[in-house]
Amino acid sequence: MSTFTDSLWQAALPVYEKILAHPFLRGLTDGTLPAEAFRHYVLQDAHYLRDYGRGLALIGARAASDDEFMMFAQHGTNAIVVERALHEGFFSAWKLDREAVAAAPVAPACHHYTSYLLRVAQERPYHEALGAFLPCYWVYWEVGKALTAAGSPNALYQKWIDTYGGDEFGATVRQVLDVVNRVGERLTDEQRAGVARHFVTGTRLEWMFWDGAWKMETWPA
């Protein structure tokens, strides 16, 4: 039987296909991604994870059930655990200390995505916020599986791929998909369309985050 989240995936499929074809992701698996672009990405991701964790805490506080609250609060904490692991892994290898990471400006794509997520988490209904926050999990899982199948000749890139292609991350994503399907059962068609709109927007912002890193985009003025 087709589920609510299946319909969300169908809506975002053209964007997901563009993500898989993007030179940043192609470059991770064939090894052609310039090291500076990867570094730009990981630095921006440290900024992203701190705001994403706060956004999860906000939507957790608005959840209809204690189980959903606990799940989002835990995932929010985990976003910071992952952000700290970047410091012990990639950043220490690049001799970047905490101050240097914090001082790196938040680039336009990251600024756009996190500003959007935090606005939706505070201002829009809970179900719409779920739509906006879901691509972060689901797109990364699908990308992780696709890139795991391809592999990378670069050990650093392979390490990144391993984070998102594994079963542990898959179990986390399934947990969130179950919540979205449960919430979806109570929604009208119009409300479901609202969730889908945010899901597509979030997926587009994931594409833009990789594209911004590929172009090593900074503020034009």
Ligand SMILES: Cc1ncc(C[n+]2csc(CCO)c2C)c(N)n1
């Ligand atoms: C731009 C960007 N999008 C998604 C993720 C993946 N991700 C970040 S937090 C989280 C769940 C809660 O810990 C997941 C799956 C990322 N790292 N960077």
